[in-house]
Amino acid sequence: RGSRQEDLVLSIKLIAYGSSKRLMISRDITHFERIETMRRDFVANVSHELRTPLTVVNGFVETMQDMPNLENDMARRALQLMGNQTSRMKSLVDDLLTLSRLENEQNALSEEDIDVQKLLHILHEEGRSLSNGQHQIRLEIESEAGICGSASELHSAFGNLVTNAVRYTPAGGDIAIRWSEQPDGCMVFSVKDSGIGIEPQHISRLTERFYRVDRSRSRETGGTGLGLAIVKHIVMRHQAQLNIVSEEGKGSTFSIVFPARRRLLKSGSASAD
Numbered sequence: 001r002g003s004r005q006e007d008l009v010l011s012i013k014l015i016a017y018g019s020s021k022r023l024m025i026s027r028d029i030t031h032f033e034r035i036e037t038m039r040r041d042f043v044a045n046v047s048h049e050l051r052t053p054l055t056v057v058n059g060f061v062e063t064m065q066d067m068p069n070l071e072n073d074m075a076r077r078a079l080q081l082m083g084n085q086t087s088r089m090k091s092l093v094d095d096l097l098t099l100s101r102l103e104n105e106q107n108a109l110s111e112e113d114i115d116v117q118k119l120l121h122i123l124h125e126e127g128r129s130l131s132n133g134q135h136q137i138r139l140e141i142e143s144e145a146g147i148c149g150s151a152s153e154l155h156s157a158f159g160n161l162v163t164n165a166v167r168y169t170p171a172g173g174d175i176a177i178r179w180s181e182q183p184d185g186c187m188v189f190s191v192k193d194s195g196i197g198i199e200p201q202h203i204s205r206l207t208e209r210f211y212r213v214d215r216s217r218s219r220e221t222g223g224t225g226l227g228l229a230i231v232k233h234i235v236m237r238h239q240a241q242l243n244i245v246s247e248e249g250k251g252s253t254f255s256i257v258f259p260a261r262r263r264l265l266k267s268g269s270a271s272a273d
């Protein structure tokens with residue numbers, strides 16, 4: 001990330017030198033793009049190569065944990081630890097692969113008619129199962145309209161926001177999943193929680209890869225630090241906007257605002273606007 005910022009600063013400095021240096025600017029940007037592509041390919045390849053061995057190790061650990069004659073306490077604890085760590089590594093590798101797929105501009109967005117209400121009910125169930133009865137999770141569907149976009153990507157983006165609300169809200173807290181429509185026809189998905197909240201200085205950095213306010217808390221709850229980076233890319237691919245409003249100790253609201261041209265009437269036909 002550091003080198004990317006340096007490259008950008010260099011580009012800006014060159015622009016300031018005036019038009020005679022335009023050739024240098026374009027060379028600098030091409031160089032930057034090449035490095036970015038190499039970085040993306042490298043991460044994608046490493047993640048892909050790690051996936052198979054991890055799945056094999058994880059599978060064997062699970063099989064051994066189920067063995068009825070496993071009586072040795074130490075072996076049981078070691079297996080449990082190995083199981084937890086391999087699962088964490090699997091989540092990390094899966095998130096890295098998702099991120100590189102989303103970053104690759106050649107992967108076109110699939111434009112399907114999405115039944116958002118159905119998706120919201122699924123998310124509600126998933127949130128409740130993750131919370132395991134520890135939170136009150138409400139579903140507020142205020143619009144019949146749907147949107148067009150990628151159903152699987154939006155499931156992942158919305159799901160990440162619900163998962164975070166559960167992770168960062170202490171037991172007994174409230175979470176509201178909401179679907180609504182603005183007067184200008186923009187569609188809004190939001191997740192509001194009464195959780196730990198976020199100090200203002202962190203908010204603009206939350207969508208950076210591996211940026212976490214409290215690293216140990218994120219780890220304890222099974223976070224990879226990539227969830228919001230994934231959300232940001234999905235939001236950008238849908239020409240939408242991610243808004244974060246939060247107050248430390250009181251809670252947070254994460255909203256995704258979709259442009260009116262993505263809105264669909266409930267029937268599945270495109271809206272007039």
Ligand code: ADP
Nearest residue numbers: 164165168212213214218223224225226227228
């Ligand atoms: P993680 O896997 O660590 O949750 P994310 O990219 O999803 O990674 O989120 C980045 C960081 O943003 C989290 O580690 C946490 O500090 C903060 N965060 C995200 N969602 C919330 C929330 N609903 N309430 C408080 N903090 C949050």
